[in-house]
Amino acid sequence: MSEQTLFKVTVDNITIEVPAGTTILQAARQIGGAVAPPAMCYYSKLEGSGGKCRTCLVEVSKGSEKDPRPMPKLVASCRTTVMDGMEVKNITSDKVIDARAGVVEFLLLNHPLDCPICDQAGECHLQDLSFEHGKADTRYEFQRRTFKKHDLGKHIQLHMTRCILCYRCVFTADQLTNKRVHGILDRGDHSEIATHIEKSLDNDFIGNVIDVCPVGALTDKTFRFKNRVWFLKPMDAHRDCPTCSGRVTLWNRGDEVFRVTARKDEWGEIEDTPEGKPGWICNTCRFDKKHTNDWVIEGPREISRHSVIAQGHYAGNIGTTIPTETFKAVNDGRAPHLLMDIHHESEVNLPSIHLSEIEGPSNGTTFNNNSNNA
Numbered sequence: 430m431s432e433q434t435l436f437k438v439t440v441d442n443i444t445i446e447v448p449a450g451t452t453i454l455q456a457a458r459q460i461g462g463a464v465a466p467p468a469m470c471y472y473s474k475l476e477g478s479g480g481k482c483r484t485c486l487v488e489v490s491k492g493s494e495k496d497p498r499p500m501p502k503l504v505a506s507c508r509t510t511v512m513d514g515m516e517v518k519n520i521t522s523d524k525v526i527d528a529r530a531g532v533v534e535f536l537l538l539n540h541p542l543d544c545p546i547c548d549q550a551g552e553c554h555l556q557d558l559s560f561e562h563g564k565a566d567t568r569y570e571f572q573r574r575t576f577k578k579h580d581l582g583k584h585i586q587l588h589m590t591r592c593i594l595c596y597r598c599v600f601t602a603d604q605l606t607n608k609r610v611h612g613i614l615d616r617g618d619h620s621e622i623a624t625h626i627e628k629s630l631d632n633d634f635i636g637n638v639i640d641v642c643p644v645g646a647l648t649d650k651t652f653r654f655k656n657r658v659w660f661l662k663p664m665d666a667h668r669d670c671p672t673c674s675g676r677v678t679l680w681n682r683g684d685e686v687f688r689v690t691a692r693k694d695e696w697g698e699i700e701d702t703p704e705g706k707p708g709w710i711c712n713t714c715r716f717d718k719k720h721t722n723d724w725v726i727e728g729p730r731e732i733s734r735h736s737v738i739a740q741g742h743y744a745g746n747i748g749t750t751i752p753t754e755t756f757k758a759v760n761d762g763r764a765p766h767l768l769m770d771i772h773h774e775s776e777v778n779l780p781s782i783h784l785s786e787i788e789g790p791s792n793g794t795t796f797n798n799n800s801n802n803a
């Protein structure tokens with residue numbers, strides 16, 4: 430068997446080796462944490478996704494070992510593969526932070542501010558993105574787009590005004606169901622998700638469009654307006670399902686099951702099953718099994734303590750992570766990484782001087798004396 434070619438890539442000053450053909454986004458996700466760019470349209474489990482929303486833009490400050498010239502423009506990290514010796518800047522680039530704020534502004538041009546009544550609130554990627562990169566006001570003076578309402582059947586509710594046209598639901602229907610009945614109609618400002626003409630989305634597995642939609646454009650009619658996600662208690666559960674993996678998260682309040690979703694990983698994507706396949710769930714598990722008796726409860730779902738869903742939950746009792754003291758323990762086992770080498774940026778704090786060994790209280794003179802001795 431031929432050996433896999435590995436490329437060295439550096440993202441925000443952290444170097445890793447990844448197989449040739451890996452995208453910058455995937456390489457950054459391997460490093461993890463804030464180094465990974467946000468992604469609104471890319472979805473690793475859906476072939477062909479990505480390249481639509483531009484939230485994942487990064488700066489390539491060195492093209493490769495062979496051709497070290499920087500790339501002239503910011504690139505979409507979900508669609509650009511790494512080269513050997515490539516150097517990428519994400520959160521360490523002012524250009525990227527600026528561009529991302531612009532992308533958020535564009536995404537919000539037509540997006541209604543209905544978070545207070547939107548079922549996706551608390552787990553919406555656009556809400557997170559706006560919180561991190563958005564501005565408090567808008568420069569847009571025109572009327573926002575409105576659409577004729579389309580009924581997608583008894584399970585799925587479409588709010589077209591919230592859609593950011595990421596195409597994830599279209600890929601899901603194409604790749605998971607036996608017949609896609611919805612798609613994006615028209616072009617430009619008129620583009621919209623619709624079925625032609627008025628069909629309902631009821632194929633087996635079509636419910637997964639709810640889980641992949643990064644905003645609240647496609648929501649679960651069986652859960653609609655029933656509760657806020659942060660009041661619910663997520664529990665991992667499974668059942669012996671003849672159609673799908675049967676591995677889900679139940680969103681309970683007391684013993685009542687309000688909602689069933691697939692399990693999601695730290696990137697908000699469907700988690701893999703132990704066999705390494707994406708854990709998509711069928712419509713029966715999602716919409717029809719709403720009693721705790723239908724499920725074998727495994728235990729509380731672990732929710733990041735930074736998520737609003739973890740708010741109001743008592744740590745350790747129902748799935749929130751109890752903060753521990755070491756950085757590694759609260760960072761999914763990853764050691765702290767150096768994002769910026771202070772010695773490159775500043776002449777002070779030379780590595781040869783051990784600040785902890787200077788007897789305090791110290792001032793500039795003490796430091797200079799030590800610096801001369803060093």
Ligand code: SF4
Binds near residue numbers: 591647
């Ligand atoms: S409905 Fe949701 S998943 Fe489908 S294109 Fe719009 S934002 Fe994307």
Ligand code: FES
Binds near residue numbers: 467470480483505508
């Ligand atoms: S996630 Fe890369 S362009 Fe949308």
